[in-house]
Amino acid sequence: MAEDxxxxxxxxxxxxxxxxxxxxxxxxxxxxxAVLGFLGGLAAxxxxxxxxxxxxxxxxxxxxxxxxxxxxxSAVVLPSGAGSESLAGLVAARERGTxxxxxxxxxxxxxxxxxxxxxxxxAFDVEILIPPTHLLVATLDTPAADxxxxxxxxxxxxxxxxxxxxxxxxxxxxxxxxxxxxxGRIVAGGRGxxxxxxxxxxxxxxxxxxxxxxxSRPPCDAGWVPGRYQVGITGARVAPxxxxxxxxxxxxxxxxxxxxxxxxxxxxxxxxxxxLDYADLAVVxxxxxxxxxxxxxxxxxxxxxxxxxRCG
Amino acid sequence: MRVIVTxxxxxxxxxxxxxxxxxxxxxxxxxxxxxxxxDPYSMHALAAALELRxxxxxxxxxxxxxxxxxxxxxxxxxxxxxADRVSLLDTVSDxxxxxxxxxxxxxxxxxxxxxxxxxxDLVLCGRRAADTNxxxxxxxxxxxxxxxxxSLARSVQVDRAAGDNSGRVVVDQLSDIGAxxxxxxxxxxxxxxxxxxxVESVPFAKVVEAKKMPFxxxxxxxxxxxxxxxxxxxxxxxxxxxxxxDRRSCELIxxxxxxxxxxxxxxxxxxx
Numbered sequence: 251m252a253e254d255x256x257x258x259x260x261x262x263x264x265x266x267x268x269x270x271x272x273x274x275x276x277x278x279x280x281x282x283x284a285v286l287g288f289l290g291g292l293a294a295x296x297x298x299x300x301x302x303x304x305x306x307x308x309x310x311x312x313x314x315x316x317x318x319x320x321x322x323x324s325a326v327v328l329p330s331g332a333g334s335e336s337l338a339g340l341v342a343a344r345e346r347g348t349x350x351x352x353x354x355x356x357x358x359x360x361x362x363x364x365x366x367x368x369x370x371x372x373a374f375d376v377e378i379l380i381p382p383t384h385l386l387v388a389t390l391d392t393p394a395a396d397x398x399x400x401x402x403x404x405x406x407x408x409x410x411x412x413x414x415x416x417x418x419x420x421x422x423x424x425x426x427x428x429x430x431x432x433x434g435r436i437v438a439g440g441r442g443x444x445x446x447x448x449x450x451x452x453x454x455x456x457x458x459x460x461x462x463x464x465x466s467r468p469p470c471d472a473g474w475v476p477g478r479y480q481v482g483i484t485g486a487r488v489a490p491x492x493x494x495x496x497x498x499x500x501x502x503x504x505x506x507x508x509x510x511x512x513x514x515x516x517x518x519x520x521x522x523x524x525x526l527d528y529a530d531l532a533v534v535x536x537x538x539x540x541x542x543x544x545x546x547x548x549x550x551x552x553x554x555x556x557x558x559x560r561c562g
Numbered sequence: 563m564r565v566i567v568t569x570x571x572x573x574x575x576x577x578x579x580x581x582x583x584x585x586x587x588x589x590x591x592x593x594x595x596x597x598x599x600x601d602p603y604s605m606h607a608l609a610a611a612l613e614l615r616x617x618x619x620x621x622x623x624x625x626x627x628x629x630x631x632x633x634x635x636x637x638x639x640x641x642x643x644x645a646d647r648v649s650l651l652d653t654v655s656d657x658x659x660x661x662x663x664x665x666x667x668x669x670x671x672x673x674x675x676x677x678x679x680x681x682x683d684l685v686l687c688g689r690r691a692a693d694t695n696x697x698x699x700x701x702x703x704x705x706x707x708x709x710x711x712x713s714l715a716r717s718v719q720v721d722r723a724a725g726d727n728s729g730r731v732v733v734d735q736l737s738d739i740g741a742x743x744x745x746x747x748x749x750x751x752x753x754x755x756x757x758x759x760x761v762e763s764v765p766f767a768k769v770v771e772a773k774k775m776p777f778x779x780x781x782x783x784x785x786x787x788x789x790x791x792x793x794x795x796x797x798x799x800x801x802x803x804x805x806x807x808d809r810r811s812c813e814l815i816x817x818x819x820x821x822x823x824x825x826x827x828x829x830x831x832x833x834x
Binding site: 280288295298307308333335336338339340342343344346348349350351364367368370371372374375376377378379380381384414415416417418419420421423427431459460477478480483485486492495501502503505506509514515516517526527528529530531532533534535536539540541542543544545547 | 573575576577578579582584591602603620643660663665689692693694695696697698700701702703704710711712713714732734735736737740741742743744745746747753756757759760766797798799800801802803804805806808809810811812813814815817819820821822823824825826827828829830831832
């Protein structure tokens with residue numbers, strides 16, 4: 251009994267299933283390790299489930315729901331990524347649970363789990379209480395998942411994936427150099443780049459940095475680059491180690507797509523551009539000169555022709 | 563082929579963040595001088611439906627939406643762009659909690675069963691909503707409609723022979739390495755990503771003409787199943803909303819020679 255006569259609140263640490271990818275030697279890949287680290291101080295029990303070879307998402311969702319129920323899990327947590335976003339929605343739908351994408355925090359309370367996740371493209375956070383009877387299915391925001399030492403699951407749960415209505419016809423692997431999704435480095439241009447010629451210059455820089463080429467919405471709308479380059483609410487959501495934003499003002503719409511980047515570099519001729527507030531490193535100046543200096547330093551002029559070809 | 567497209571009205575996501583704030587109730591966001599627009603994610607769903615028509619399928623596009631005080635003018639734009647009918651459920655008198663995907667999906671389920679009793683071949687949804695960012699309604703709606711769901715499609719095609727009433731839908735679903743080409747029988751729900759394309763802009767005259775097209779706004783008592791709209795034994799509770807400050811501590815590389823500043827920047831990046 252507490253001194254005020256009230257019973258102290260009982261906080262029950264949850265049982266969590268981490269659905270991720272483990273290598274053949276049983277160690278988690280980096281994204282899964284990050285989730286395990288994030289849960290280190292939170293969960294009473296952590297179980298692993300290896301998604302590795304499975305691609306039948308409805309069947310996988312059913313199997314995950316079954317194993318979550320078998321251990322009495324309060325939450326299923328997945329690393330971030332396009333595949334996880336899709337799978338999380340399916341698991342939550344099948345288990346009548348709550349899906350939380352890009353979750354920034356999870357805490358155990360006497361009333362259940364509280365989560366904090368973004369809304370309005372990340373301009374606002376919402377806090378939600380998940381009752382104990384309810385399954386949380388969450389993906390984690392990259393920075394939230396990436397700063398703790400991983401804990402070892404106390405066991406791995408076997409997923410029995412049964413075929414359903416969905417047929418996997420084939421897997422299509424995109425050309426690495428054109429894909430911003432999953433890229434470790436991205437060089438992106440905005441309206442300030444001025445036109446397709448500017449993107450040809452950025453392509454040389456991207457080549458030198460071994461980066462994918464991206465764009466904010468205006469260059470895509472203007473047809474300077476294909477729509478698949480677009481980062482933002484209406485484009486791709488990315489979380490590279492390095493994001494170089496050239497001539498991008500920094501609207502909510504664009505930042506929603508890239509704010510999980512580990513290091514953000516801004517190059518802009520406008521010292522008042524909002525993007526500078528959301529960058530770790532910046533240069534204010536003529537972007538053409540700045541990019542030319544970067545290319546010179548990186549010794550990449552010889553790659554110019556190859557780089558320019560990437561801008562189609 | 564009957565295609566239903568779910569479309570939502572949201573605060574304009576292109577608005578400067580300084581104009582948005584948490585409303586006094588603490589559970590919504592309001593915008594100072596910021597108007598509503600159709601959710602960009604929803605517009606991709608409409609684009610996917612129009613693309614099916616462009617591919618030669620005889621597609622009837624029925625736009626449905628749930629939310630408080632829908633703007634007729636916004637949805638007229640969907641009709642002008644190629645939709646054939648709009649049916650909306652106004653929840654102004656009985657609002658859904660922000661981000662309650664199951665409640666939203668339940669209302670969409672009831673609305674679809676009411677306004678499309680003949681059924682459908684496809685329901686197309688955006689992968690998320692620009693306001694809630696929840697990403698859960700499409701899968702929840704499929705569960706309630708008891709049809710399969712294919713999510714995060716960057717392309718949508720229909721495999722159906724002439725005169726065939728069934729057929730299947732084939733999508734390229736975004737994956738971490740590219741895409742999974744998946745197929746399932748119709749009827750089905752498909753959520754789409756931005757890669758499916760954009761809806762082309764239409765002249766204002768077409769929007770005016772669209773006023774003659776089928777357009778209905780229903781209330782909650784009009785839709786079937788309204789007595790069983792809460793299938794959840796316990797629902798998540800929205801505790802609050804907070805504006806974020808994601809500003810970083812920016813180090814400015816100051817050199818009057820921009821080219822030299824670029825060289826310094828490259829060395830810093832290489833050093834990392």
